[in-house]
Amino acid sequence: MIRSNPEELIRKTIARFVDAEIIPVAQQLDKEGEFPREIFQKLAQMGTFGIRYPVNKGGAGGNTTLYCIICEELARGLVSVASITAMQCLMGTNFLFHHGTDEMREEYFLPAMRGEKIGCFCMTEPDAGSDLGAITTRASEVEGGYLINGMKTWVTDGPEASFYTVMCQTDPKKKLRGIGYFFVPRHFPGVSVSPRFECLGTRTTPICEVAFRDVFIPKEYRLTPEGEGLNSFLKIIAEIRAMTAALAVGLQRAATDDSIKYANERVASGQTIGKFQLIQAKIANMATNLEASKLLTYKAAAMIDAGRDALKEASMAKYFATEAACSAADECTRIFAGYGYSMEYSAQRYFRDTRFLLSGGGTHEVLQSNIARWAGV
Amino acid sequence: MNIIVLIKQVPNTSEVKLDPKTGNLIREGVETIINPDDLHALETAVTLKETYGGTITVLTMGPPQAMDALSEAIGMGADKAILLSDRAFSGADTWATSYTLGKAIQHIGDYDLILAGRQAIDGDTAQVGPQVADFLGLPQVTYVFDIEAVTTDYVVVKRRLEDGYERIQCSLPALLTVIPGAKHPRYPLVSRLLLACREKAPIKIWNAADIRVTTAEIGLDGSLTQVIRTFAPKFERQGEFLEGSTSGMVQNLIARFKENKLI
Ligand SMILES: Cc1cc2nc3c(=O)[nH]c(=O)nc-3n(C[C@H](O)[C@H](O)[C@H](O)COP(=O)(O)OP(=O)(O)OC[C@H]3O[C@@H](n4cnc5c(N)ncnc54)[C@H](O)[C@@H]3O)c2cc1C
Ligand SMILES: Cc1cc2nc3c(=O)[nH]c(=O)nc-3n(C[C@H](O)[C@H](O)[C@H](O)COP(=O)(O)OP(=O)(O)OC[C@H]3O[C@@H](n4cnc5c(N)ncnc54)[C@H](O)[C@@H]3O)c2cc1C
Numbered sequence: 203m204i205r206s207n208p209e210e211l212i213r214k215t216i217a218r219f220v221d222a223e224i225i226p227v228a229q230q231l232d233k234e235g236e237f238p239r240e241i242f243q244k245l246a247q248m249g250t251f252g253i254r255y256p257v258n259k260g261g262a263g264g265n266t267t268l269y270c271i272i273c274e275e276l277a278r279g280l281v282s283v284a285s286i287t288a289m290q291c292l293m294g295t296n297f298l299f300h301h302g303t304d305e306m307r308e309e310y311f312l313p314a315m316r317g318e319k320i321g322c323f324c325m326t327e328p329d330a331g332s333d334l335g336a337i338t339t340r341a342s343e344v345e346g347g348y349l350i351n352g353m354k355t356w357v358t359d360g361p362e363a364s365f366y367t368v369m370c371q372t373d374p375k376k377k378l379r380g381i382g383y384f385f386v387p388r389h390f391p392g393v394s395v396s397p398r399f400e401c402l403g404t405r406t407t408p409i410c411e412v413a414f415r416d417v418f419i420p421k422e423y424r425l426t427p428e429g430e431g432l433n434s435f436l437k438i439i440a441e442i443r444a445m446t447a448a449l450a451v452g453l454q455r456a457a458t459d460d461s462i463k464y465a466n467e468r469v470a471s472g473q474t475i476g477k478f479q480l481i482q483a484k485i486a487n488m489a490t491n492l493e494a495s496k497l498l499t500y501k502a503a504a505m506i507d508a509g510r511d512a513l514k515e516a517s518m519a520k521y522f523a524t525e526a527a528c529s530a531a532d533e534c535t536r537i538f539a540g541y542g543y544s545m546e547y548s549a550q551r552y553f554r555d556t557r558f559l560l561s562g563g564g565t566h567e568v569l570q571s572n573i574a575r576w577a578g579v
Numbered sequence: 580m581n582i583i584v585l586i587k588q589v590p591n592t593s594e595v596k597l598d599p600k601t602g603n604l605i606r607e608g609v610e611t612i613i614n615p616d617d618l619h620a621l622e623t624a625v626t627l628k629e630t631y632g633g634t635i636t637v638l639t640m641g642p643p644q645a646m647d648a649l650s651e652a653i654g655m656g657a658d659k660a661i662l663l664s665d666r667a668f669s670g671a672d673t674w675a676t677s678y679t680l681g682k683a684i685q686h687i688g689d690y691d692l693i694l695a696g697r698q699a700i701d702g703d704t705a706q707v708g709p710q711v712a713d714f715l716g717l718p719q720v721t722y723v724f725d726i727e728a729v730t731t732d733y734v735v736v737k738r739r740l741e742d743g744y745e746r747i748q749c750s751l752p753a754l755l756t757v758i759p760g761a762k763h764p765r766y767p768l769v770s771r772l773l774l775a776c777r778e779k780a781p782i783k784i785w786n787a788a789d790i791r792v793t794t795a796e797i798g799l800d801g802s803l804t805q806v807i808r809t810f811a812p813k814f815e816r817q818g819e820f821l822e823g824s825t826s827g828m829v830q831n832l833i834a835r836f837k838e839n840k841l842i
Contacts, residue, residue: 206650262770
């Protein structure tokens with residue numbers, strides 16, 4: 203039976219979207235730094251946000267591999283559009299989808315799939331980043347539900363959000379084993395949202411702090427059953443790392459493609475700069491790193507799709523692909539030389555946007571120490 | 580309202596090059612897309628369906644890879660798709676292509692409207708739509724950019740002219756060839772793209788026997804025209820910039836004119 207290959211078909215469709223709708227305006231959007239509402243709505247109309255969820259439950263019937271393909275292609279255009287999409291498809295809606303009630307589905311999940319509501323993921327706190335066991339946001343059991351108290355920071359999309367999935371401590375004595383996820387609509391009394399942060403890169407992605415003061419939520423808004431918080435975290439963090447690796451692959455492609463094009467055009471000392479061996483060495487490293495990044499990323503994604511534990515592979519992919527993206531963006535600015543320093547060209551944007559990939563999904567110091575432990579030391 | 584849309588898968592952009600030795604198109608590594616006019620035909624069909632109901636069947640003749648064009652059409656909202664694929668179809672000129680498409684349409688049977696693109700960006704003849712209409716004995720309107728009214732018996736359409744447009748009422752069933760209109764063709768729905776990839780997708784593959792044609796009527800054998808040679812034109816004329824002071828350049832120019840016996 204002849205049929206189209208879903209991975210190629212989705213890639214081709216999103217690539218067409220990126221080439222027509224994002225790349226021509228990427229520099230402008232980045233300069234303005236506003237939430238890219240129009241592009242977000244178009245992605246919603248295509249049903250992109252449901253890529254990881256089954257069709258009969260309001261999704262598109264895809265999987266993690268297809269999700270990563272979409273993230274990669276979007277990041278090739280503009281990392282901040284990719285990160286907003288990534289958040290809406292995965293972290294912003296995942297626990298709501300799996301553990302929310304039918305009413306919550308109608309009121310929040312389906313509108314999120316249509317792009318009418320935006321969801322966020324709140325784990326990091328002012329005094330707890332890498333060490334999530336140290337979070338102090340509390341969910342205390344009260345009659346009929348929970349009271350949420352605490353402060354979250356670095357909330358991607360926070361200023362635009364309608365609801366938050368919040369990692370809370372239920373029992374400080376249990377440290378990591380006491381954590382769980384709780385659903386908090388923005389309009390509930392006691393929720394306050396800070397102005398957006400001024401950031402170095404991914405400038406269309408708004409980020410802020412969110413404070414919770416005696417916010418009452420009903421019992422069913424607890425999204426992870428008692429004792430399952432840590433497991434849920436380990437599962438989603440693997441997928442977050444695979445996705446971040448895919449964003450890094452997309453960014454590498456953009457930096458590499460621009461570099462190759464420029465190396466074939468720019469003339470110095472009577473020849474195109476691509477004829478210089480030192481420029482060739484840069485391009486060779488970029489192309490090789492890109493290939494290796496793709497293999498690591500899509501291996502991790504395939505393992506997740508097969509239901510296997512992929513934390514190690516996803517961590518390696520995120521670490522390698524992001525370092526490769528940092529190097530590709532760095533080399534790109536060197537190949538463009540003076541023009542790499544100009545705000546008119548994209549090279550500087552790639553350079554700034556790599557910093558987003560470095561901390562999201564775990565810093566590389568933390569990843570390296572995890573990988574070393576898995577390797578046996 | 581039942582609509583049949585004819586679509587063609589074409590190589591993307593004008594970057595397509597001819598192999599200087601064989602004269603054939605170099606297709607390797609060139610991305611394929613749905614012919615741009617055909618995207619507008621699809622958009623028109625889906626918009627009509629949203630207003631008047633009915634079903635949309637997409638038809639293409641092409642190699643197995645043309646399946647992607649059909650999957651995208653399903654993604655945009657077509658209900659069913661048919662791929663006409665058979666080695667015997669290959670080498671068809673526009674006559675044989677139109678004949679094959681016409682036979683397939685007769686085999687589909689039930690339709691009120693057939694939409695085609697005005698012109699394919701690779702073959703560029705703009706002959707297929709009109710020839711299919713002629714074969715089926717249907718009225719046709721070409722260069723349609725807007726459909727103003729639809730009843731069970733007729734459509735009212737706007738047809739682009741060089742310096743304006745014509746408003747035409749045309750009885751149904753009819754064939755329209757479409758050019759870009761006001762509305763940008765929609766992007767496919769991700770869920771429908773994935774549906775199109777499944778084994779149980781509403782896509783059929785028909786060969787020559789399925790549409791009751793013999794090999795003598797189709798493909799290279801059924802073609803009335805023969806391509807003797809295909810070649811990329813050589814650029815033989817070359818511009819030249821004259822340099823120097825204004826009076827120097829004018830004198831130089833006059834000298835050249837005289838040299839070439841132009842004055
Ligand atoms: C653009 C952006 C968007 C973000 N979006 C979100 C979001 O939506 N939701 C969310 O919850 N969080 C988000 N974050 C937060 C992000 O997850 C944290 O920045 C990250 O977990 C690191 O925490 P920290 O910044 O507090 O650094 P710290 O944990 O304070 O680390 C400081 C330094 O110490 C190192 N370090 C810390 N612990 C160790 C260790 N055990 N071993 C070795 N070195 C160590 C780190 O690697 C780093 O170099 C975002 C961050 C950024 C920059
Ligand atoms: C003289 C001649 C000889 C040829 N010989 C060969 C040959 O040997 N081998 C070969 O591969 N090709 C050959 N071709 C090309 C082939 O015949 C055309 O590509 C085909 O007939 C479509 O014509 P076109 O591209 O000009 O489409 P147009 O007439 O410009 O297309 C108009 C519209 O018709 C519809 N349409 C066109 N083609 C199809 C299709 N296949 N399926 C469904 N709908 C369609 C689309 O809606 C399209 O927008 C030849 C063409 C000519 C003119």
